[in-house]
Amino acid sequence: MEPRPAAPRPRLCDSLGADQTPSASTLNAARAEARPAGRRAPAVAAVLPAGGSGERMGVPTPKQFCPVLERPLISYTLQALERVCWIKDIVVAVTGENMEAMKGIIQKYQHQRISLVEAGVTRHRSIFNGLKALAEDQPDSKLSKPEVVIIHDAVRPFVEEDVLLKVVTAAKEYGAAGAIRPLVSTVISPSADGCLDHSLERARHRASEMPQAFLFDVIYEAYQQCSDYDLEFGTECLQLALKYGHIKAKLVEGSPDLWKVTYKRDLYAAESIIKERISQHICLIMDTKDENHVGHRLEEVLKDELNHVKVTSRLPCHTGRDLDQIVSEQCYSYVCVNVMTSDFEEIRKLVNMLEESNLSILYPVVVISVYFLDYKSVPFDQKMENLMQIREYAKEVKKRNILLCGLLIYYPQEQYLAVQYLEGLPHA
């Protein structure tokens, strides 16, 4: 499958008046910039309703807790939000009976900046509870009232920073903003006798998705004023801002991945999107700079064969300075080419580094250690010893979700040189 093209980054040319480009894509960066007094990035928090029962999914576990690649769905959504460092607090509304399970998830996956509140019997009531926790009038609260609040369903795990920034920036300017998508099917209105009353012109309507963002006071006041009917049957926060705050929300085009996990098949779709995402980057760690070495052929082959995958080359841990960056970019596949040495100290260092980064808490990390050994220079016994050591070590690190595999290429260097030589000849 083709990699998804990154959407152009939005510019923060907003009511602040400043023309800042948050290309580092964080409002924090924007905050740090010197700007005239009064121009500042808004304090942002998020409310995640996660108190539904997922009836349409048709399984006993509420869909937000259903495992996707062995990890609860909600944990992916939390990760997507907490990666955005300018979101200060994330308030999650969960039912009393799932409160302990939720705390367990936060602890296990080391989620940060999360506060839990009790969910309500409808989505609107859950959101309202989340907003109340953020309002200033809460005694003993560690939370502070944000200027802008993002509302995002816990069951929409693929929300990107770009769209969050777009809705927040637009909310700052317009008071409310929400992501939309083109309609897939035409919306019709049936009459009481089950016949068609009228249909809507598809091209003139849009599907309302999440995330949405609001000036906190606008949406909080709307929730305070709205009727029990709204709280019971309403499904649209933007509508509350319109009805009670007279705010016409700005509509922002969202990506196709913003859809809401609703049916069982959506769990399978979510799983394949996650698999696709985590397998799109391979980091190759090469311990030789000799471009003629057979190890470098491996790099060429990987780049040719896996042309949809980003292949990055790095130096080993002891010399490389930028491996940290690769780890922080969330790369889950490593191929280490060992030419200079037959021991696996470098692998230990890499594995330690991966463990410290906590990457493997979220997804399995794959490390393939390839040893190119010239059969003349390394005795057979030593070769076997190496393999056994890797096997033992692989068993140990598997418990920490790191899948280590050793590949030994025992080759006669002269023959390889001969092959290279032949290949160098025209028409060989």
Ligand SMILES: Nc1ccn([C@@H]2O[C@H](COP(=O)(O)OP(=O)(O)OP(=O)(O)O)[C@@H](O)[C@H]2O)c(=O)n1
């Ligand atoms: N009382 C409720 C109902 C829903 N939600 C949350 O609102 C989001 C979107 O709602 P929806 O997809 O309708 O979830 P469910 O109500 O769980 O699903 P269903 O309608 O199939 O029962 C979900 O994250 C859901 O957990 C909530 O916080 N509190």
Ligand SMILES: O=C(CO)[C@H](O)[C@H](O)COP(=O)(O)O
């Ligand atoms: O669609 C939406 C946008 O307005 C909301 O995300 C919400 O999911 C609607 O909830 P429900 O499925 O319970 O109607």
